[in-house]
Amino acid sequence: MFLEVKNLCVDLGQFHLTGVNLNLEKNDYMVIIGPTGSGKSVLLETIAGFFQPQTGKIFLEGEDITNLNPEKRGISIVYQDYVLFPNMNVFENIAYGLEKKVKDREVIKSRVYDMADRLKIEHLLDRNPETLSGGEKQRTAIARSLIVEPNILLMDEPFSALDVNTHAYLTELIKKAISDYQTTCIHVSHNFNDVWSLAEQVAVMKNGKILQQGIVADVFSKPCHNFVADFVGVHNIFEGEVVGKSKGITDVKVNQNLILHSSDTDTNDDKKVMVAVRPENIIFSNQSFVSSIRNQLKGIVTDIILIGPTVWVEVDVNGTTFKGIITPSSLDILGIKKEKEIYLSFKSVNVKIIDEEQSYSALFSA
Amino acid sequence: MRSKLEISFISISFIFTSILFLIIGSLFVIPSFEGFVNAFFSDEIQFALRLTLSTSIIAAFGVMIVAIPTAYSLARYNFPFKSAVKSIIDLPMAFPEIVLGIAILMLFGNPLIGSILHSLGINIVFTTTGIIIAQFFVAFPYSVRILYSTFNYVNPRYEFVSRSLGYGELETLKNITLPLAKGGIFASSVVTIARCIGTFGAVLLVGGGTYLKTETLPIAIYYNLSLGSIDNAITAAIILVLISFIAIFVLEKYAYQNIEGAG
Ligand SMILES: Nc1ncnc2c1ncn2[C@@H]1O[C@H](COP(=O)(O)OP(=O)(O)OP(=O)(O)O)[C@@H](O)[C@H]1O
Ligand SMILES: [Mg+2]
Numbered sequence: 152m153f154l155e156v157k158n159l160c161v162d163l164g165q166f167h168l169t170g171v172n173l174n175l176e177k178n179d180y181m182v183i184i185g186p187t188g189s190g191k192s193v194l195l196e197t198i199a200g201f202f203q204p205q206t207g208k209i210f211l212e213g214e215d216i217t218n219l220n221p222e223k224r225g226i227s228i229v230y231q232d233y234v235l236f237p238n239m240n241v242f243e244n245i246a247y248g249l250e251k252k253v254k255d256r257e258v259i260k261s262r263v264y265d266m267a268d269r270l271k272i273e274h275l276l277d278r279n280p281e282t283l284s285g286g287e288k289q290r291t292a293i294a295r296s297l298i299v300e301p302n303i304l305l306m307d308e309p310f311s312a313l314d315v316n317t318h319a320y321l322t323e324l325i326k327k328a329i330s331d332y333q334t335t336c337i338h339v340s341h342n343f344n345d346v347w348s349l350a351e352q353v354a355v356m357k358n359g360k361i362l363q364q365g366i367v368a369d370v371f372s373k374p375c376h377n378f379v380a381d382f383v384g385v386h387n388i389f390e391g392e393v394v395g396k397s398k399g400i401t402d403v404k405v406n407q408n409l410i411l412h413s414s415d416t417d418t419n420d421d422k423k424v425m426v427a428v429r430p431e432n433i434i435f436s437n438q439s440f441v442s443s444i445r446n447q448l449k450g451i452v453t454d455i456i457l458i459g460p461t462v463w464v465e466v467d468v469n470g471t472t473f474k475g476i477i478t479p480s481s482l483d484i485l486g487i488k489k490e491k492e493i494y495l496s497f498k499s500v501n502v503k504i505i506d507e508e509q510s511y512s513a514l515f516s517a
Numbered sequence: 518m519r520s521k522l523e524i525s526f527i528s529i530s531f532i533f534t535s536i537l538f539l540i541i542g543s544l545f546v547i548p549s550f551e552g553f554v555n556a557f558f559s560d561e562i563q564f565a566l567r568l569t570l571s572t573s574i575i576a577a578f579g580v581m582i583v584a585i586p587t588a589y590s591l592a593r594y595n596f597p598f599k600s601a602v603k604s605i606i607d608l609p610m611a612f613p614e615i616v617l618g619i620a621i622l623m624l625f626g627n628p629l630i631g632s633i634l635h636s637l638g639i640n641i642v643f644t645t646t647g648i649i650i651a652q653f654f655v656a657f658p659y660s661v662r663i664l665y666s667t668f669n670y671v672n673p674r675y676e677f678v679s680r681s682l683g684y685g686e687l688e689t690l691k692n693i694t695l696p697l698a699k700g701g702i703f704a705s706s707v708v709t710i711a712r713c714i715g716t717f718g719a720v721l722l723v724g725g726g727t728y729l730k731t732e733t734l735p736i737a738i739y740y741n742l743s744l745g746s747i748d749n750a751i752t753a754a755i756i757l758v759l760i761s762f763i764a765i766f767v768l769e770k771y772a773y774q775n776i777e778g779a780g
Pocket of ligand 1: 163164165166185186187188189190191192193194
């Protein structure tokens with residue numbers, strides 16, 4: 152393991168990081184998402200060494216760095232507001248960290264030019280940072296941190312001050328630079344596009360805790376908390392009650408609908424649980440059909456929403472709204488319209504059960 | 518259309534600054550030019566001017582050396598009794614400097630402490646060293662005040678970034694914090710020197726105000742006025758006013774235009 156954060160607890164008086172665990176392999180790109188105030192910045196600053204944890208350890212390449220000074224860690228940080236040194240021009244800002252390691256002026260110069268060229272800021276090198284646009288400041292800040300070839304590059308919402316188009320363009324540019332420099336990255340973001348376009352790993356944070364960490368596809372398809380599911384965009388989350396169990400299948404009643412969930416859970420009968428189905432796992436059909444798919448429900452289409460290249464279909468099933476996601480051509484073929492009767496099918500393996508106690512504690516505990 | 522409140526407030530500010538200006542200006546009207554030149558080049562005023570400037574520069578230098586780390590730690594670190602330290606530093610600003618003077622006198626005039634210092638070759642009571650010490654403690658709180666708000670304005674993230682790029686605490690202080698705080702450091706130095714130069718009560722008590730030995734400009738005003746040498750008194754006052762003007766001019770010109778690293 153390249154970076155290992157183990158059971159980290161940080162006490163800031165009113166705010167605590169509690170039992171934070173993170174694992175990162177070399178050259179991984181991790182995006183941490185979570186609501187405002189959840190402690191993402193505090194976590195980054197603790198990894199960088201600016202907050203001392205009360206308990207817990209941080210290991211970098213197996214070495215315990217928990218009590219190492221920030222300057223000895225080789226972990227550099229990019230802030231949301233970029234904090235470019237106002238007493239230096241763009242060149243000097245980028246060169247700053249390099250000057251500590253490299254004494255040869257020519258080497259410094261060529262490396263700064265190379266970095267500036269990659270990030271398309273070479274024409275700005277003798278500008279004063281105050282005169283730069285948001286995107287230019289951001290690239291200068293990233294250049295300044297990346298040029299020292301850090302063990303880990305921490306970025307705290309580096310894109311949040313940029314408009315959508317700039318965001319997309321800079322994402323590509325920065326992704327390329329970071330992968331060329333073979334840098335391990337932790338990136339804090341509010342934006343799911345960052346997760347899709349940049350991350351291999353994602354961690355979801357709330358109230359000073361990491362609720363779930365893992366490969367992006369895993370976390371998005373198997374959220375293990377109600378909050379994670381909600382936050383990462385699982386739209387079909389329902390409260391239900393366990394009504395039976397047999398042969399590895401749990402039966403959950405949601406309103407009057409029976410939803411079947413496969414794989415063993417330690418839930419008991421009568422227990423309240425949350426069940427979740429991802430919209431892309433719902434299959435629409437005009438007729439009922441017999442297959443290995445265990446869940447089939449009949450409902451009425453209540454809404455059809457075009458979102459980008461996809462169509463979201465909302466279906467009311469006995470008072471419960473399910474959302475499914477299909478392509479426009481499927482919409483045409485099936486002739487889906489508002490008020491139309493339709494069948495929904497989804498496999499029982501695609502039904503996720505979220506234990507209510509754990510999800511509620513995740514939602515409300517500090 | 519200006520409101521009544523606006524008009525009355527502006528009038529008040531005009532009236533009272535005019536009176537203040539009149540008061541200061543009246544100094545320059547009173548002596549004849551000849552009287553001024555004679556007084557200026559008299560032994561007493563020349564001595565007092567040199568003594569005031571030299572002690573003030575030394576004291577201000579000492580203040581800055583101590584006030585920078587003090588203000589920095591108040592702005593950045595948490596430590597036990599931090600609020601007590603803050604109040605103790607602020608205290609001398611609230612009570613008359615002459616009280617500070619008598620306190621210094623009591624402490625160093627104390628037979629035990631006095632004799633220990635004496636055996637070390639340090640004499641404080643009625644000496645130039647005493648003047649410097651009195652000026653130091655009078656000016657110190659003002660200096661810490663300004664520097665404290667300056668360091669508070671320097672976003673600690675600048676320091677974090679510098680450290681994350683491989684620079685230690687001291688290098689970061691030298692490369693980032695002090696350059697970003699230079700406006701405030703400069704302002705604080707000017708205010709400190711001005712405060713040292715103007716110190717009267719504490720310097721009189723601790724230094725003794727001996728003619729041609731420990732007589733500073735403010736003391737010269739007081740002595741000469743009580744002896745009836747109006748020209749000397751006014752001249753000393755004019756010198757002090759001119760020094761203040763220079764200080765304020767320099768302050769306006771350089772200090773406030775570049776307080777960097779705010780926010
Ligand atoms: N130095 C500090 N001392 C005390 N509390 C702090 C300190 N820094 C941050 N906090 C508190 O810790 C909590 C988490 O802050 P943090 O900045 O990590 O949130 P965040 O997840 O980054 O939020 P955002 O998305 O808004 O940036 C906040 O309640 C904040 O007030
Ligand atoms: Mg933050």
